[in-house]
Every structure is written in C-alpha cells, then in structure tokens.
Amino acid sequence: MIPQHISKLQEKGFRMTQARSSIINLLENTDHPITASSIHKILKRIGVSINITTVYREIEFLLNERIIEKVPLMDNELHYEVTGRPHHHHLFCTSCSSIKDIVLQSEKGLLEEVHDASSYDITRHSLAFFGTCPDCK
Amino acid sequence: MIPQHISKLQEKGFRMTQARSSIINLLENTDHPITASSIHKILKRIGVSINITTVYREIEFLLNERIIEKVPLMDNELHYEVTGRPHHHHLFCTSCSSIKDIVLQSEKGLLEEVHDASSYDITRHSLAFFGTCPDCK
DNA sequence: ATATTAATGCAACTTGTTTGCATTATATAA
DNA sequence: TTATATAATGCAAACAAGTTGCATTAATAT
Ligand SMILES: [Mn+2]
Ligand SMILES: [Mn+2]
Ligand SMILES: [Zn+2]
Ligand SMILES: [Zn+2]
Secondary structure: OOOHHHHHHHHOOOOOOHHHHHHHHHHHOOOOOEOHHHHHHHHHHOOOOOOHHHHHHHHHHHHHOOOEEEEOOOOOOOEEEEOOOOOOEEEEEOOOOOEEEEOOOOHHHHHHHHHHHHOOEEEEEEEEEEEEOHHHO | OOOHHHHHHHHOOOOOOHHHHHHHHHHHOOOOOEOHHHHHHHHHHOOOOOOHHHHHHHHHHHHHOOOEEEEOOOOOOOEEEEOOOOOOEEEEEOOOOOEEEEOOOOHHHHHHHHHHHHOOEEEEEEEEEEEEOHHHO
C-alpha cells in the first residue's frame, strides 16, 4: 500500500528480493503485530515459500533498518510491525488472542513523568493492555 | 522477607517444598523481574540445585496462584516478579540490560482513556520503557 | 551478457519450554 | 512414630524458537 519503505531501501543500495518485498508488503498490509512464524505461514499460504531462516534474517535486517519494530506481549514469541504509522500501542484479548492498535492521547504526561522521575534517556516504550475484547464479552 | 505468599499457599493446602519456597524467597528478595534460567542459575549458585523442569513447572504453578506475574520485555525470554508489591512498571537499560522498577503517578488517566476508548474489559497492563540508565550515560 | 556479491536454502546446532513416567518426599492420619 | 496418599520431582526425550556455516542462487551494475 505504502511502498515508501521499499524505495528507501533501494536508495540505500540494498537489493529488493522477493523475500524482502513480500515480507514488507505483508507487514504493510497487516493491521496488527505478527510473529516470525506467522509471517512464514501467511506467505506460504499465498504462494510465497521462503525459508524460515530467511524470515528470521530478514526480520533482523528490517529491525536494523528501522523498517519494523518489536512488540513484546505476554507471549514467548516476539511480534513485529512496520514503523512509520501513527504512534500507538496495543490491546490484547486474552480470550481470542486478537491484537488491536490503540492511539493514546494521554501518554504525553506519562512519558514526561518517566523522564523526570528516572533520569534515564528513554528511546522507546511499549504499552500493552490485556483483557477481553467486545466480541468476546 | 515477607513470607505471606508461603503461608497463603500452605493454607490453601499446597505442599511447601524446597523448590517452591526457595523460588518464592528468591523472587521476594529480588528487586527486578528475572527469567526462568536466571532463577535456575542463582539457586544453583547458592546451593539449591533443582532441575530446570521443576523451575518451569513451579513458575506455571505460581502464575496460576497469582504469586508471580509475567513481565514482557524486548526479549525472547519472559521475566517474572512477585505480586503484592506496590503497583509499578519497568525501565530497561539497553546498554547494561539492567531492569529497574518505576512507580507512575500519572498512569491513572491513561488507564481511564484506554477503558473509555476501547470498550475492552482490561484486566492487566504492562508498561515498559527502554533507554540508557544514569550509570551507562 | 557478464561479473560481483547480497541474499538464500539447507542442515546442523543452540536455547527455551513441555511432557511422560518412574521415583521421592511432604503432609496427614493411624 | 510409622504408614499412607499423592503432590512434587528428576530424568530423558520431544518440541519449538532462533542461529550459524557454507555452498548456491539471483539481484544489481557494468
Ligand atoms: Mn507511546
Ligand atoms: Mn500501571
Ligand atoms: Zn477477543
Ligand atoms: Zn545501564
């Protein structure tokens, strides 16, 4: 949908392979964070059979290039999503395991408090909320 | 230090074994979330050699009994900490990998916003902040 | 078209986590 | 104090996620 990530990588001199473009396109068109094995399964289902090793290597590459970001949940597997979308966080339904984005207006004050109270240089943060989604109630 | 978790389990009829009490005591006396393999290593170092399988089984038991909680970070391993402490969240130093608790006054508004905006029944949340700690700056 | 080398696939490996089953040890009762 | 019931444990094996070495393939530049 928004292939700006792809042209950015090409301008930087990286090759645009089928694996790379299909992973980027998948994540661009997925509205929630997904795992490495999800990427692998979904691509296979739509006829793009790349090796799981390649998926892992591509994830690491895309993390380095800041095309994607990690999303930690209460799970043993990390999830990933593309960067460049409006800043948001995540709702996880503990009943159906769905993940939904949420944009928070009131996080600004929270981040200021963290900055003031901790004397850390904060570069990133991850806010996750767990509960039951409307469909599962 | 505060063996209230231990007596609570005994009152519920669970056996208090060496593995169970040493894991609870370790977590009670650790001021940051730790992983299953950390628990195993630390206990071994202080002379409590329990099998890693038992550590995993005990973690699951203690999660069920709400004695401990999961803490998801940008890591492939989950961390765990005891419940019953003042409600707090975590600062992770990406340089030295240290984890520090932080109590946030201004999270109340955030949680109200999540509740109002999402129509989820939120039961838990996890806020993690990543950056450089004062020692590493 | 050819050359260069980034990216890939495959196999093997490491690490984290789970399971089955025989044995041990805690709690309770005789 | 000893016997009993069974929760908890250890061990081996399996499973799952993620990594690495190396030979091969394919994307780009010439
Ligand atoms: Mn935020
Ligand atoms: Mn909170
Ligand atoms: Zn749901
Ligand atoms: Zn640090």
